[in-house]
Amino acid sequence: MILQTGKRYYNYFCSMSFEFTLDTIQQAVDNFWQQAGDAKVFAFHGEMGAGKTTFIQQLCIAKGVYSTISSPTFSIINEYGYDCSGTKRIMYHMDLYRLRDEEEAIQAGVEDVLYSGSICFAEWPEKAPGLFPPDTVHVYLERINADTRRCSITQN
Numbered sequence: 001m002i003l004q005t006g007k008r009y010y011n012y013f014c015s016m017s018f019e020f021t022l023d024t025i026q027q028a029v030d031n032f033w034q035q036a037g038d039a040k041v042f043a044f045h046g047e048m049g050a051g052k053t054t055f056i057q058q059l060c061i062a063k064g065v066y067s068t069i070s071s072p073t074f075s076i077i078n079e080y081g082y083d084c085s086g087t088k089r090i091m092y093h094m095d096l097y098r099l100r101d102e103e104e105a106i107q108a109g110v111e112d113v114l115y116s117g118s119i120c121f122a123e124w125p126e127k128a129p130g131l132f133p134p135d136t137v138h139v140y141l142e143r144i145n146a147d148t149r150r151c152s153i154t155q156n
Helices: 025-036 052-063 102-108 110-114
Strands: 002-005 008-011 016-020 041-045 077-084 087-095 119-123 137-143 149-155
Touching: 016 025, 025 052, 025 149, 041 052, 052 077, 052 087, 052 119, 052 137, 087 110, 102 110, 110 119
Parallel strands: 041 119, 041 137, 087 119
Antiparallel strands: 002 008, 016 149, 077 087, 137 149
């Protein structure tokens, strides 16, 4: 949804919820990107095994990331290149699980990435909640059963 006030345009991610399996994940990812608009920062919440990394990998593939996409569990921050209408861009994938607190996140460069203007996916955002921009899109993944996940999306 786009809201115009005066000369400024604000793009809001419409709240949504859907279920998907590995067989239908591509459709879920396509729908996600259609709704995302200009949103840049996405905070992924969910228990271990909920599918955060798998969903993010598919989001990266859909954007045309041309490098290997892997979990940043130990590196904390992965940087991926992709092509956007002929222009090379960068997107980031962060896993904050191993960080103790916001101070350690700042030292690792998390805050710089969050405010870089690039697309940024962050797993385990509850490790440094005060660092996220106010327009962060929150993505909640829940394991329904061995094959099915529920994804709920909101924007503060």
